[in-house]
Amino acid sequence: MRSFSLLFIFGIILSISSCRSDFSTIPSNGKLVFSRDTVFLDTVFSTISSSTYMLKVYNKSKNDISIPTIKLGKGFNSKYRMTVDGMQGENNKIFNNVTLLAKDSLYIFIETTPNIADANPDDFLYTDEIEFDIGANLQKVKLLTLVKDAVFLYPKSFNDNTTETVTFDEKELNGFYLDENDAFNGNELHFTNQKPYVIYGYACVPEGKTVIFDAGSRVYFHANSGLIVTQSASLQCNGAVSTTTKLENEIIFEGDRQEADYTNVAGQWSTIWLRNGSTNHNINHLTIKNATIGLRIDNQDNSTVSIKNSQIYNSSNYGILAQNAKIEGENIVINTAGKATLSCVYGGNYQFTHCTFNNYWNGAGQMTLNISNYKTTANPETMDLTKANFNNCIIYGAYSNELNLDKKNTALFEYQFNNCLLKTDTSSSNPLYNFNDNSHYTNNIFNQNPRFMDIAKNKLNIDNTSAAFAKGNSAYLIPLDIIGNSRTSPPDLGAYQTMDFPKAN
Numbered sequence: 001m002r003s004f005s006l007l008f009i010f011g012i013i014l015s016i017s018s019c020r021s022d023f024s025t026i027p028s029n030g031k032l033v034f035s036r037d038t039v040f041l042d043t044v045f046s047t048i049s050s051s052t053y054m055l056k057v058y059n060k061s062k063n064d065i066s067i068p069t070i071k072l073g074k075g076f077n078s079k080y081r082m083t084v085d086g087m088q089g090e091n092n093k094i095f096n097n098v099t100l101l102a103k104d105s106l107y108i109f110i111e112t113t114p115n116i117a118d119a120n121p122d123d124f125l126y127t128d129e130i131e132f133d134i135g136a137n138l139q140k141v142k143l144l145t146l147v148k149d150a151v152f153l154y155p156k157s158f159n160d161n162t163t164e165t166v167t168f169d170e171k172e173l174n175g176f177y178l179d180e181n182d183a184f185n186g187n188e189l190h191f192t193n194q195k196p197y198v199i200y201g202y203a204c205v206p207e208g209k210t211v212i213f214d215a216g217s218r219v220y221f222h223a224n225s226g227l228i229v230t231q232s233a234s235l236q237c238n239g240a241v242s243t244t245t246k247l248e249n250e251i252i253f254e255g256d257r258q259e260a261d262y263t264n265v266a267g268q269w270s271t272i273w274l275r276n277g278s279t280n281h282n283i284n285h286l287t288i289k290n291a292t293i294g295l296r297i298d299n300q301d302n303s304t305v306s307i308k309n310s311q312i313y314n315s316s317n318y319g320i321l322a323q324n325a326k327i328e329g330e331n332i333v334i335n336t337a338g339k340a341t342l343s344c345v346y347g348g349n350y351q352f353t354h355c356t357f358n359n360y361w362n363g364a365g366q367m368t369l370n371i372s373n374y375k376t377t378a379n380p381e382t383m384d385l386t387k388a389n390f391n392n393c394i395i396y397g398a399y400s401n402e403l404n405l406d407k408k409n410t411a412l413f414e415y416q417f418n419n420c421l422l423k424t425d426t427s428s429s430n431p432l433y434n435f436n437d438n439s440h441y442t443n444n445i446f447n448q449n450p451r452f453m454d455i456a457k458n459k460l461n462i463d464n465t466s467a468a469f470a471k472g473n474s475a476y477l478i479p480l481d482i483i484g485n486s487r488t489s490p491p492d493l494g495a496y497q498t499m500d501f502p503k504a505n
Contacts, residue, residue, distance in 0.1 A: 030137030046116035073129035154200035175202030220256040221269035239285025241484035267316030347383030356494035359397035368402035382411035391476035468493035
């Protein structure tokens with residue numbers, strides 16, 4: 001939970017910078033100028049503090065003035081709090097006789113921690129005003145916050161000031177086990193679409209249990225938080241096609257920072273971790289945004305992880321990191337990751353059909369697709385890669401080579417690219433990249449632009465000018481694309497069937 005300390009620090013800094021000597025002032029005349037007439041404090045969850053927002057107040061007259069009062073309209077009952085040029089006033093709500101020099105300005109920093117009960121029940125808005133002066137000279141600036149009610153899941157606190165932890169691979173994590181009979185939340189293993197969920201720490205699925213996410217459920221993870229599915233436990237994401245821009249049937253996992261500035265900030269929370277021995281995972285219409293690793297999938301029990309119609313965006317490390325896993329993926333889109341959008345290491349069994357993998361991470365050393373049959377350790381351990389098949393896929397990115405194949409000869413390394421658009425170095429002498437070898441490469445397109453709609457906005461749709469238009473093989477056709485559009489024959493490559501749209505500049 002964010003504390004009031006940030007606002008207080010802002011106040012101290014400005015107090016130091018705004019110290020004034022004694023001088024003569026005249027009363028304010030109601031002609032203050034403001035940097036905005038409404039301060040919108042973005043969306044917050046009930047009982048969780050907002051970020052700090054700034055209002056600047058200008059005195060454009062030639063006279064030094066004294067503002068008799070600056071106060072919140074709801075007074076001491078207001079859920080907002082503020083500092084005025086470093087001063088805390090009366091309980092950060094009311095300020096008297098505030099001096100503002102001629103042609104000068106002052107800063108007001110504002111925060112709020114509302115409860116859902118404080119908001120208007122019709123639109124869930126919590127409002128107040130900052131009032132400057134009184135009577136005929138009264139001026140107001142509106143304050144506005146959208147409050148979301150939510151189910152909060154977090155580790156228990158104990159009397160000795162410690163909190164609940166979980167341990168995996170000899171590492172202790174701040175976390176807890178989801179309880180299907182929780183006294184307050186009810187069944188924590190069933191996430192519905194009635195309210196959003198906010199998770200602090202690592203929420204763990206107990207052994208042998210199944211966590212279910214209904215279509216339209218929303219889960220917000222705090223920093224250093226995630227979901228861990230343990231031995232013999234399962235993940236079921238039962239999303240469906242949405243028919244409106246509200247994505248009413250999409251399941252969405254993202255960070256809990258709701259401010260617009262955090263919309264596309266990678267690494268805000270940790271990961272969804274399907275651990276060794278977890279089983280029978282089915283993921284459909286799931287969107288994962290701004291994690292460190294979107295999906296981490298470790299050595300499975302030979303059951304297949306089914307991932308369909310799902311999207312992973314802005315991961316600071318990997319979109320999907322699979323280690324000796326078994327995955328069948330259809331209509332998957334992964335865009336932008338600090339290391340790789342898809343990394344399949346230490347062997348495994350993989351098949352991806354009609355998927356779009358793209359990486360334009362603003363850094364160095366990232367790639368789109370990485371495949372290996374070993375684990376990077378002091379003495380690398382190998383494991384058979386029994387299959388890595390890519391059919392009707394797009395594998396693209398910013399660099400000249402977005403495909404990395406890394407083989408150790410002590411284990412199998414089987415791979416096949418069929419009717420894919422590949423961004424790769426076609427001049428390599430490495431036999432793994434012998435694109436004339438039909439046992440590994442069939443009817444692929446190399447280094448042609450798929451002309452995505454808008455990469456920065458995670459819109460990887462294509463149109464009929466794309467090099468991927470109608471280049472698929474109908475033998476691998478998935479009848480509907482990721483948003484439910486029917487595919488033609490021959491189909492387009494990637495997760496999206498062709499649509500017309502205006503090109504981004």
